[in-house]
Structures are given as structure tokens and as C-alpha cells.
Amino acid sequence: MAGPTTPRNLSAVSAPGRDGIGASPPRPDGILKVKGDFAYASDLWHEDMLWGTTLRSPHARARIRSVDVSAALALPGVYAVLTHEDIPGSKFYGLEIADQPVLAIDEVRFHGEPIAIVAADHPETARRAVARIVVDYDVSPAIGPVEALDPERYGHVHAPADYKAHASGNIVHSQHVHHGDGDSAEVRARADVIVRGEYEVGMQDQAFLGPESGLAVPAEDGGIDLYIATQWLHVDRQQMCPVLALPPEKVRLTLAGVGGAFGGREDISMQVHACLLAQYTGKPVKIVYNREESFFGHVHRHPATMVFEHGATRDGRLVFVRAEIVLDGGAYASSSPAVVGNAASLGIGPYVIPNASIDATAVYTNNPPCGAMRGFGAVQMCFGYESQMDRLAAELGMDPVKLRRLNAMEQGSVLPTGQVVDAPAPVAELLRRVEAMPLPAAAYRRTGDGVDLRELPGGVSNSTHGEGVVRGIGYGVGIKNVGFSEGFDDYSTARVRLEVINGAPVALVHTAMAEVGQGGVTVHAQIVRTELGVDLVTIAPADTRVGSAGSTSASRQTYMTGGAVKSAAEAVRGTVLARGRRRHGWTPDLVAGLRLVDGKVVDRADAVVADLVDLLGDEPVDETVEFRHRPTQAFDRLTGQGFGHVQYTFCAHRAVVDVDVELGLVKVVELAAAQDVGKAMNPLAVLGQIHGGSTQGLGLAVMEEIVVAEGRVRNPSFTDYLIPTILDTPPMPVDVLELADPHAPYGLRGAGEAPTLSATPAIVAAIRAATGLALNRVPVRPEHLTGI
Amino acid sequence: MRVTFTVNGRPTEADDVWEGESLLYVLRERVGLPGSKNACEQGECGSCTVYLDGAPVCACLVAAGQVQDRAVGTVEGLADGDTLDPVQQAFVDAGAVQCGFCTPGLLVQTHDLLNRAHHPSDAEIREALSGNLCRCTGYEKIMDAVRLAAARKADARGTAPAGSEG
Numbered sequence: 001m002a003g004p005t006t007p008r009n010l011s012a013v014s015a016p017g018r019d020g021i022g023a024s025p026p027r028p029d030g031i032l033k034v035k036g037d038f039a040y041a042s043d044l045w046h047e048d049m050l051w052g053t054t055l056r057s058p059h060a061r062a063r064i065r066s067v068d069v070s071a072a073l074a075l076p077g078v079y080a081v082l083t084h085e086d087i088p089g090s091k092f093y094g095l096e097i098a099d100q101p102v103l104a105i106d107e108v109r110f111h112g113e114p115i116a117i118v119a120a121d122h123p124e125t126a127r128r129a130v131a132r133i134v135v136d137y138d139v140s141p142a143i144g145p146v147e148a149l150d151p152e153r154y155g156h157v158h159a160p161a162d163y164k165a166h167a168s169g170n171i172v173h174s175q176h177v178h179h180g181d182g183d184s185a186e187v188r189a190r191a192d193v194i195v196r197g198e199y200e201v202g203m204q205d206q207a208f209l210g211p212e213s214g215l216a217v218p219a220e221d222g223g224i225d226l227y228i229a230t231q232w233l234h235v236d237r238q239q240m241c242p243v244l245a246l247p248p249e250k251v252r253l254t255l256a257g258v259g260g261a262f263g264g265r266e267d268i269s270m271q272v273h274a275c276l277l278a279q280y281t282g283k284p285v286k287i288v289y290n291r292e293e294s295f296f297g298h299v300h301r302h303p304a305t306m307v308f309e310h311g312a313t314r315d316g317r318l319v320f321v322r323a324e325i326v327l328d329g330g331a332y333a334s335s336s337p338a339v340v341g342n343a344a345s346l347g348i349g350p351y352v353i354p355n356a357s358i359d360a361t362a363v364y365t366n367n368p369p370c371g372a373m374r375g376f377g378a379v380q381m382c383f384g385y386e387s388q389m390d391r392l393a394a395e396l397g398m399d400p401v402k403l404r405r406l407n408a409m410e411q412g413s414v415l416p417t418g419q420v421v422d423a424p425a426p427v428a429e430l431l432r433r434v435e436a437m438p439l440p441a442a443a444y445r446r447t448g449d450g451v452d453l454r455e456l457p458g459g460v461s462n463s464t465h466g467e468g469v470v471r472g473i474g475y476g477v478g479i480k481n482v483g484f485s486e487g488f489d490d491y492s493t494a495r496v497r498l499e500v501i502n503g504a505p506v507a508l509v510h511t512a513m514a515e516v517g518q519g520g521v522t523v524h525a526q527i528v529r530t531e532l533g534v535d536l537v538t539i540a541p542a543d544t545r546v547g548s549a550g551s552t553s554a555s556r557q558t559y560m561t562g563g564a565v566k567s568a569a570e571a572v573r574g575t576v577l578a579r580g581r582r583r584h585g586w587t588p589d590l591v592a593g594l595r596l597v598d599g600k601v602v603d604r605a606d607a608v609v610a611d612l613v614d615l616l617g618d619e620p621v622d623e624t625v626e627f628r629h630r631p632t633q634a635f636d637r638l639t640g641q642g643f644g645h646v647q648y649t650f651c652a653h654r655a656v657v658d659v660d661v662e663l664g665l666v667k668v669v670e671l672a673a674a675q676d677v678g679k680a681m682n683p684l685a686v687l688g689q690i691h692g693g694s695t696q697g698l699g700l701a702v703m704e705e706i707v708v709a710e711g712r713v714r715n716p717s718f719t720d721y722l723i724p725t726i727l728d729t730p731p732m733p734v735d736v737l738e739l740a741d742p743h744a745p746y747g748l749r750g751a752g753e754a755p756t757l758s759a760t761p762a763i764v765a766a767i768r769a770a771t772g773l774a775l776n777r778v779p780v781r782p783e784h785l786t787g788i
Numbered sequence: 789m790r791v792t793f794t795v796n797g798r799p800t801e802a803d804d805v806w807e808g809e810s811l812l813y814v815l816r817e818r819v820g821l822p823g824s825k826n827a828c829e830q831g832e833c834g835s836c837t838v839y840l841d842g843a844p845v846c847a848c849l850v851a852a853g854q855v856q857d858r859a860v861g862t863v864e865g866l867a868d869g870d871t872l873d874p875v876q877q878a879f880v881d882a883g884a885v886q887c888g889f890c891t892p893g894l895l896v897q898t899h900d901l902l903n904r905a906h907h908p909s910d911a912e913i914r915e916a917l918s919g920n921l922c923r924c925t926g927y928e929k930i931m932d933a934v935r936l937a938a939a940r941k942a943d944a945r946g947t948a949p950a951g952s953e954g
């Protein structure tokens with residue numbers, strides 16, 4: 001092995017004239033991945049490289065009296081042991097608020113906070129060195145979300161003078177939304193029934209399979225090259241440069257293979273640590289977290305406590321909603337402010353409700369920091385408002401789907417933020433479709449020899465042969481925003497180059513989009529084929545030599561970087577046709593009707609007017625374009641009013657469960673979904689997103705929770721933090737609707753997050769239907785069902 | 789210590805191996821075969837699944853010393869040059885690969901399943917793959933891929949899928 005194994009160009013080859021948008025060509029990285037040849041960040045290797053490790057706090061809240069690294073440094077094979085004192089530049093970083101120390105300074109605020117980093121010649125040596133660092137702690141009781149709201153009594157997570165942006169007390173951010181007459185006494189009097197519910201959502205982990213990893217290589221110019229698994233190269237760099245005291249041109253990032261993300265790579269983890277060690281030692285440094293460290297190394301989904309009141313008329317028309325939401329932001333801000341904005345603005349769900357009063361707040365605590373995870377603030381709310389819709393339906397004696405359809409929003413509806421929905425919003429139709437799907441047959445027989453244990457709750461542990469097993473059916477529907485919101489300047493950059501190679505036209509696509517598994521690279525090749533009529537497309541590795549693509553999050557990349565690739569391809573086509581006009585004297589009218597198809601320039605009548613290879617000759621066309629979506633507005637701080645989100649996306653689920661009511665075991669039998677994706681750019685990838693998102697919603701419903709007790713994480717392993725296996729995951733029929741959004745490229749709608757929202761409440765509703773229990777908290781555990 | 793074994797049919801030697809090193813570490817870091825993945829190091833995820841003397845095992849749970857004089861098969865050994873094994877081809881074609889981190893382990897496990905059971909039922913497939921976590925796909929397309937690979941292998945053998953042969 002020689003030199004770093006770095007990401008390579010991916011070749012996407014299609015049969016002539018095929019595999020444009022709307023098709024499902026194979027992934028350009030698929031063959032590498034099935035051969036074991038795809039270079040994930042954890043696979044990188046460099047001559048002479050060192051291994052980095054991290055010393056993390058065992059306490060949630062403590063003063064650090066002293067740190068003694070001498071015994072660690074004395075270990076043979078150890079090249080560096082660094083603390084905050086060794087940082088050349090700024091000691092803080094953060095996505096929205098730079099409040100997180102790169103390495104702890106005099107105190108720790110959460111269990112797992114990094115204190116020191118080590119570089120050694122073998123990972124085991126580095127781990128042993130970490131164990132030799134002596135830290136003297138003065139431990140205090142951890143501040144939880146309840147204590148956080150009473151700082152006078154329990155203290156502050158950060159010194160009050162250190163709070164930045166809107167933060168004060170222990171509050172990171174809060175947002176009120178006032179719609180209509182709120183929940184005034186007059187409004188309440190108009191409701192025939194009012195239902196109130198308190199709900200809780202536990203802390204969910206992204207649990208991507210490829211742990212945080214990267215390789216930092218010091219360069220001759222005094223800069224650093226970092227090969228990294230991340231979601232957003234440029235914002236990583238933006239946070240790294242001040243810490244490393246290097247200008248952006250000296251911090252060059254290249255995307256290495258990413259083993260899933262789901263929001264967990266939105267914040268930086270080992271990026272700065274690896275670079276600091278490489279800077280200090282002058283040697284390449286690789287850091288690879290193990291699973292336990294991964295649980296400590298990234299932010300999680302905010303746990304939420306939610307109080308809802310829904311008022312309705314006797315015939316089921318919603319009159320008002322009052323919602324009070326507290327999100328546990330943990331020790332540092334991460335993306336809590338934006339999560340609060342989502343929770344507040346999407347907090348009543350995809351319904352038309354004339355009056356609403358919503359308060360969402362994120363607090364600083366001594367729990368693990370929480371930030372981005374698929375669904376981003378909308379997941380927690382969906383569990384709350386959909387549980388309320390079922391409660392209201394029961395109170396009214398009404399069918400729960402009928403109640404939802406009666407109040408469903410549609411195009412033209414006004415959201416509680418005052419925004420008018422100006423694209424299709426087929427909420428009632430999605431519910432109708434998912435309800436109309438055929439129901440699965442009873443999978444078991446109550447008696448007889450024909451029972452297949454694998455079809456029953458408890459499976460082959462042989463806990464029932466069908467006795468005590470009750471079936472339930474439940475529904476859920478949700479609303480998620482797409483793209484960055486609240487006035488953020490959201491853009492993506494794409495470079496497309498068209499040239500003749502070996503006698504054939506070949507397009508190259510270069511963006512900084514993080515391919516984390518979603519299949520963006522496949523779609524980019526499809527877009528270029530559609531726009532430029534070429535079969536051969538090369539996808540260059542994503543890096544910071546091209547402009548930012550924004551994050552692979554917020555369901556935004558197909559819209560944003562897809563939009564940028566489309567725009568860049570259009571610019572290339574424009575240049576090619578201008579060349580033809582100059583060379584061949586084409587009239588403007590002719591040019592206006594020309595397209596590029598199958599390597600030819602064709603006119604409106606599909607007659608060939610030129611060959612692309614001739615037109616290109618040996619002069620490549622190379623265009624770089626920045627693409628922006630329509631501007632959004634910040635929400636008014638006091639009223640929550642504003643055109644805050646650029647696009648909305650909807651998914652509905654129906655869950656069928658079998659519950660062993662005696663043992664409290666749940667088997668999800670089927671999880672059907674209907675989703676509007678505007679335009680299915682790659683139908684196979686769309687299904688993959690809906691299946692994957694639904695399964696993470698299933699995990700939140702019945703198994704996934706990081707258990708935190710007094711600030712300490714109790715289950716940082718796949719032995720104790722369970723994610724759905726293939727046995728836990730049922731068949732998932734999907735009905736995909738394509739109602740174009742006139743504002744979006746090709747009419748497409750971001751697809752990745754919506755299914756994560758509604759799966760959870762649908763499953764819990766099904767369990768409620770089977771058991772008759774209230775079930776106000778997810779994940780639902782066996783003891784919640786048996787009362788033991 | 790030195791460990792001598794075969795990988796994908798090739799005699800292999802690893803030097804300076806520590807007592808505590810796993811087969812997974814030796815494959816990934818000492819013999820240049822990083823295809824097998826490390827996602828938990830606890831036998832919980834199946835990403836590191838390899839053949840050991842023909843039986844699938846979690847390479848993270850096998851001490852390097854245990855493979856002395858034995859035969860290891862990894863994902864890198866499934867294809868015949870540029871010709872993918874039918875299981876690999878089916879994973880690509882069915883859309884069973886997203887991030888792909890789970891894929892190497894799933895391929896070895898599926899390869900083993902289809903050697904044992906030519907026409908596995910859905911329940912048999914789920915049982916066989918229950919030790920392999922995937923966070924991206926929700927397993928639906930993985931099920932499709934296994935069914936597709938089984939059908940293609942049956943076609944190649946000229947046998948009809950007439951129920952499980954277990």
C-alpha cells in the first residue's frame with residue numbers, strides 16, 4: 001500500500017439514451033461497494049500514519065482541577081498528548097453558536113466531553129496512553145431539563161455571561177407562534193370538546209453504521225488535507241479554520257466514503273482533533289471511533305416533553321391548538337435554535353386550524369448535546385399531534401382517519417406562521433391511499449401445529465403460539481419542511497464539464513455534496529444525461545475545491561445540488577449552442593428549440609443539426625453555477641409569523657401490529673406508506689428513502705432510546721441500544737404520488753425525512769388499538785404494556 | 789506473533805500481531821483487505837462477517853491467533869475478477885446498497901444462505917440475516933436482492949424455485 005487510499009472518480013455508464021431522470025439506473029458506486037473496494041473514511045491508510053484517540057469525561061458536570069499527561073507522554077510509541085492549552089487558535093466551535101470547546105477548558109458539561117487527544121503508532125498504544133492521563137475532577141450534580149428551567153436554584157450550564165445569540169438563563173432558544181386568536185377564552189368557548197395530552201419522546205441516536213472517521217495529512221504548504229466522512233464539507237472547514245489558525249485555502253477537505261449520516265455528521269466530531277494532532281506531529285493522523293465512542297461523539301435527537309390541548313366542534317372541526325414543548329438541547333447549542341424553529345412552525349401538523357398558540361423551547365442541560373437527526377424537530381411534534389388526533393377522534397366517537405381528512409390542509413391553506421401553501425399538499429389523498437391498501441392476512445393461527453413462531457411477537461424465543469396476541473391498526477401523517485429555512489442563504493454549487501474523450505462526449509460533475517448513501521451521485525448523473533444527452537458521466541470526488549453544496553440534510557440535496565447540477569448543465573448547453581451559432585450561423589429561433597439528445601444536437605422536429613463531438617472538438621465546455629431556492633424569512637420572534645420554509649413534504653403511514661398483551665411484546669406486521677415526492681427522480685432510490693426513514697420511525701416507536709440517568713449515558717453499544725433488525729422490520733408497501741411543486745427543479749420534493757415522522761405515531765396508535773392503553777411516551781417498552 | 793493462514797485462497801502471513809488483535813483488525817490493517825467493516829466490534833452488527841473454514845463468523849470476535857493454518861474468505865473474494873457473484877450483482881440491481889457499510893457482511897451471509905438453501909422462504913431469509921444490521925434500507929430491498937439472487941442462481945442451475953430445499 002502506498003499513499004493515501006483516496007476517493008476516486010466514479011463512472012456512471014448507461015445504455016444509449018437511457019437512464020435520465022425518472023429511471024432507476026444502478027448507483028455509480030455500487031460495484032465498488034459490493035466488491036469491498038469502496039474507500040470509507042475508516043479504510044484510509046497513509047505511509048507513516050499515526051492513530052488518534054480521545055480522552056472523554058466520565059462525568060456529566062465537573063470542574064477540572066488538573067490534568068496530568070506525563071505518564072501518557074512517557075509511553076513508547078506516543079507522539080503527542082494535547083489539551084486545550086495546545087490549540088493554536090480559537091478554542092470553541094459550533095454550527096449556529098460557537099459555544100462548544102474543542103477540548104474541555106477547566107470544566108466538563110456532559111458525559112463524554114473530550115478533554116485530551118493522543119497520537120500514537122498503534123491504536124492500542126493510543127488507548128493505553130489515554131488511560132494513563134490523570135484528571136482531577138470536582139463533580140457536581142448534573143442539571144437536567146427540569147432543573148434547567150430554574151437556574152436560580154440549580155445553577156447554570158454555562159456562565160450567564162457566556163451565553164450568546166438568543167440564549168439566556170439556561171434557554172438556548174425559544175419560539176412562540178400565535179395564529180388567529182391563539183387559545184383565548186373566546187376561542188376555547190367555541191370548542192365543544194377539548195382534549196389534553198402530555199407526551200414524551202426519548203433520546204434517539206442516528207446509529208449510522210460507519211463510525212466517525214477521518215485521515216488528516218499535513219501538507220508542505222503548512223496546511224492540512226483532511227479526508228473525512230461528513231455531511232457538509234464547507235461548514236466543517238468554516239468551523240475548523242479558526243481553531244487551527246489557518247486560512248480556508250490551507251484547510252482542504254475531501255469527502256471519504258460515508259457509512260450513513262442521518263444528521264449525526266452535521267456537527268464536527270474528530271475533524272479538528274485529527275488536524276490538531278497532524279499539525280503538531282507533522283505526520284498523517286487517522287482517527288476512527290469505535291461504536292461506544294460514536295455514541296458520545298455526535299449529537300442526538302432532542303428528547304421532548306410536550307403538552308397539547310386540541311379543541312374541536314362536535315362534528316370534528318378543529319378550533320384551536322395549544323402546545324408547549326420543551327426540548328433537551330444538552331450541554332451545547334449545536335442546531336437547537338433551528339430545531340426549535342421547526343418544532344414551533346410545524347407543531348400542529350398538516351391540518352387547517354384557525355387558532356393556535358405554540359411555544360417551543362430548547363434548554364441547556366448536562367445531558368449529551370442534541371441537534372440534527374432525520375426529521376429535525378418535526379418528529380417529536382408528529383408523535384404529539386398525531387396522538388392528539390387519535391385522542392380527539394375517540395372523544396368524538398369518530399373514525400381517526402376521517403377526522404384527519406376532515407381537517408387536512410391542502411394547497412392554498414394558511415399555516416400558523418401565516419404562510420400560504422403554494423404547492424400541492426395532498427394530505428387527505430395520502431390518507432385515503434394508505435387506508436385503501438389491502439390489509440395483511442392474520443399471520444398466525446391461535447391453535448394448531450401450523451404456527452410459525454417467526455411470525456409472532458417474541459419470535460423463536462417461543463413465548464407464545466398465538467395466545468394473548470391481539471392485532472391493532474393505527475394511522476399517522478406528518479409535515480416536514482425541505483431545505484434550510486428562516487431566511488438562511490441556502491445555496492449549492494455545481495460544476496459540469498463536457499468534453500470529448502476517446503471520441504465520445506463525456507460529462508464530469510463536480511460538487512461538494514456529501515454522498516452519505518442517499519444516492520445523490522446517481523441522480524446527478526441522471527440529470528446530466530437528461531440535460532446534455534450523453535451516456536458517459538463521471539462523478540468527481542466531493543471536495544472544497546468547488547463551492548459549498550450545503551449539507552446533506554433537511555431533505556434538500558436533490559432539490560439543491562440536483563438543482564445546481566441542472567443549472568450548470570443548462571449553462572454548458574447554452575455555451576455549446578452559442579458555439580454552434582457562431583460556427584454555423586444558427587438563427588436565434590433555431591437555437592431556442594435545440595436540445596442535446598444521444599450525443600446529437602436536434603431541433604424541434606427531432607432532426608439532427610449537428611454532432612456533439614464535432615461541436616465540442618478539443619475545446620471542453622466547463623461551467624460552474626450557484627443555485628438558490630426562493631428566499632425565506634426569519635420567523636417573527638414574538639408571533640412566529642413569516643414565510644419560513646421553502647417547501648413542505650408529506651407522508652402518511654398505516655401500521656398493523658400484533659401485541660402479546662401478556663408479555664408486552666410487539667411485532668410490527670406491516671408498515672404501509674403513501675408519500676408525495678413531486679417527481680420521483682430515481683424511483684428505486686425514493687423507495688429506499690421511504691423504507692429507511694420508516695424503519696427509523698419504527699425504531700423510535702418501540703425500541704430506540706439512549707438512556708441517560710443523572711447525565712450519564714447507560715447504553716452506548718449495539719448490545720444495549722437496539723436498532724431494528726430484519727426480523728423487527730416488516731414488509732413496507734409504498735404508494736408514491738408525484739404532484740409537481742411548480743417552484744422546484746423538475747417539480748421534485750425532498751423525500752428523505754417525511755417517512756420518519758409518521759411511522760412512529762402510526763405504530764403507537766396501532767399498539768393503543770390492540771391494548772387500550774394511553775401510551776404517552778416513545779419508545780414504548782414491554783413494561784409500559786404489562787404495567788410491571 | 790506471526791499468524792499464517794489463507795485469505796480468499798491466497799497464503800497470507802501477518803507479522804507483529806498483538807495477542808489482543810482480532811481477525812478483523814488483521815484483515816483491515818495488516819493484510820490490506822479493508823472490505824470487511826467494523827461497526828461495533830461486539831458481534832452485534834454483522835458488518836465484519838467473513839468465512840472461516842467455510843462458515844460465516846464475525847471477524848471482530850475471532851482472535852487473530854485462532855486463524856492459524858485456517859482458511860478465511862472475505863467480501864473481496866466473492867467476485868471472480870470483474871465478474872460479480874450473483875449475490876453481489878443482485879444487491880446492486882435491487883437497490884439493496886445505500887451507504888453500503890452493512891453490505892460486505894450481508895453479502896457473505898447471503899452467499900452462505902444461498903449455498904445452504906436454494907429457495908429460501910422470506911422467513912428463512914430474515915432468520916439468516918437477523919445478525920446483520922442495516923441502518924439505511926429498512927431491509928426491503930435487501931429482501932428483494934436475496935430473492936433475486938436465489939432466482940438467478942436457480943435459473944443458472946436450470947431448477948425451478950419449487951419451495952424450500954433448506
Ligand code: FES
Nearest residue numbers: 829831833834848
Ligand atoms: S463489527 Fe463485528 S459484529 Fe459488528
Ligand code: FES
Nearest residue numbers: 887888922923924
Ligand atoms: S446500506 Fe447503509 S447500513 Fe445498510
